[in-house]
Amino acid sequence: MTSPAARVAVELTAALPVPELEDFYRDLHRHPELSLREHRTAAKLAGRLRDAGYEVAEGVGGTGVAGVLRNGDGPVVLVRADMDALPVTEETGLPYASTADGVMHACGHDLHVTWLAGAAAALAAGRETWNGTLLVVGQPAEETGQGAARMVADGLYERFGRPDVLLGQHAAPGPAGLYPHAPGLIMSASTDVDIVVHGRGGHGSRPESTVYPVVTAAHLVTRLQTVVSREIAAGEAAVLTVGRIEAGTRHNIIPAEARIALNLRSRTEAVRQRMLASIRRIAQGECLAAGCPREPDVTVGATFPLTVNDAGTDAVVAAVHGEVFGPDTVFDPGPAMGSEDFPELALGSIPYAYWFVTTTPGEVWEQAPGDTLPEKFSAVPSNHSPHFAPDLSTVAPGVRTLVSGALALLSVA
Numbered sequence: 001m002t003s004p005a006a007r008v009a010v011e012l013t014a015a016l017p018v019p020e021l022e023d024f025y026r027d028l029h030r031h032p033e034l035s036l037r038e039h040r041t042a043a044k045l046a047g048r049l050r051d052a053g054y055e056v057a058e059g060v061g062g063t064g065v066a067g068v069l070r071n072g073d074g075p076v077v078l079v080r081a082d083m084d085a086l087p088v089t090e091e092t093g094l095p096y097a098s099t100a101d102g103v104m105h106a107c108g109h110d111l112h113v114t115w116l117a118g119a120a121a122a123l124a125a126g127r128e129t130w131n132g133t134l135l136v137v138g139q140p141a142e143e144t145g146q147g148a149a150r151m152v153a154d155g156l157y158e159r160f161g162r163p164d165v166l167l168g169q170h171a172a173p174g175p176a177g178l179y180p181h182a183p184g185l186i187m188s189a190s191t192d193v194d195i196v197v198h199g200r201g202g203h204g205s206r207p208e209s210t211v212y213p214v215v216t217a218a219h220l221v222t223r224l225q226t227v228v229s230r231e232i233a234a235g236e237a238a239v240l241t242v243g244r245i246e247a248g249t250r251h252n253i254i255p256a257e258a259r260i261a262l263n264l265r266s267r268t269e270a271v272r273q274r275m276l277a278s279i280r281r282i283a284q285g286e287c288l289a290a291g292c293p294r295e296p297d298v299t300v301g302a303t304f305p306l307t308v309n310d311a312g313t314d315a316v317v318a319a320v321h322g323e324v325f326g327p328d329t330v331f332d333p334g335p336a337m338g339s340e341d342f343p344e345l346a347l348g349s350i351p352y353a354y355w356f357v358t359t360t361p362g363e364v365w366e367q368a369p370g371d372t373l374p375e376k377f378s379a380v381p382s383n384h385s386p387h388f389a390p391d392l393s394t395v396a397p398g399v400r401t402l403v404s405g406a407l408a409l410l411s412v413a
């Protein structure tokens, strides 16, 4: 271990209060909160940052938390965790499973908050080893793509200073103890689209007097499957998922409209625009074919940007992770189809590194069917699954990744 950052990171995290951090994690997991309602989570994080000596602001951009530790001349490093949970009913059967009806930390943001709190405390306790400013951010509403932009719009950087570099990490499926890094594109863009098909409602026994939006919506769902398969070049990556379809109230009532909610993933703006144009064309065509009384409404909703690491910054962080955890634990998995609003914190120009920490318990990974890595990856519970259950063994390593990453970018004596 040759770099000062790696050496100091190991020193500062040698005596982490792991059982206490595990308790904190289990408490957060028991009490998940939906996007922009992360009041309890935010208060817990803010309390820990205050205890560690940070100047703290709450309610930034809604429920966001910001803590700053000014520690002499040096770079301003922002370290971020997201805090929100999902409308998922937990099925892990864990003793510390969610106590909130229909809400679950199914994306690991409880672990992210735990990692951030642990790292903030360790870096504060060891402040004589580094110089610079740490800006610690507990971000609300990642899942809805709102939180990062809201914190920026609420003056995060005017109040605490504009950072020189940003760091973020995310729990991911894979045998616990790996740190996937990518020097450029790591997460895809995401776009929500809503379609409303307008029919003409009436009695279920009298099709001749109605325009039946249910069958038009069904055709639409099927035809939309051809956007990626028949219109996007084989070498491009894209996903189109119809996540929700809704129409009608009773067996014998033909409803007046049907609603479809889609989500798109893409890795270039050109592909995104092509998909949106195709969706509009197909929706209009199906409604024309069905004789709908009006054109469909096609509305573009929440959009997540591409997550593109700064190659130089990511190389520095990947290198220190390799030193701390061993070179075999760091590898480039290629870009994921998942999406993040983390890049909103970069304002289009601040360099950042964003990486993954794999959290699947060893025995779950071993017992997963399949022999190849891709087979096993698709067999273990992924983020957003009601069975997503990160291994507690990843609590301390996720603190070390943040501490070592931050130290690699601060000035270490």
Ligand SMILES: [Zn+2]
Binding pocket: 107, 143, 383, 384
């Ligand atoms: Zn998520």
Ligand SMILES: [Zn+2]
Binding pocket: 107, 108, 109, 142, 170, 383
């Ligand atoms: Zn997430």
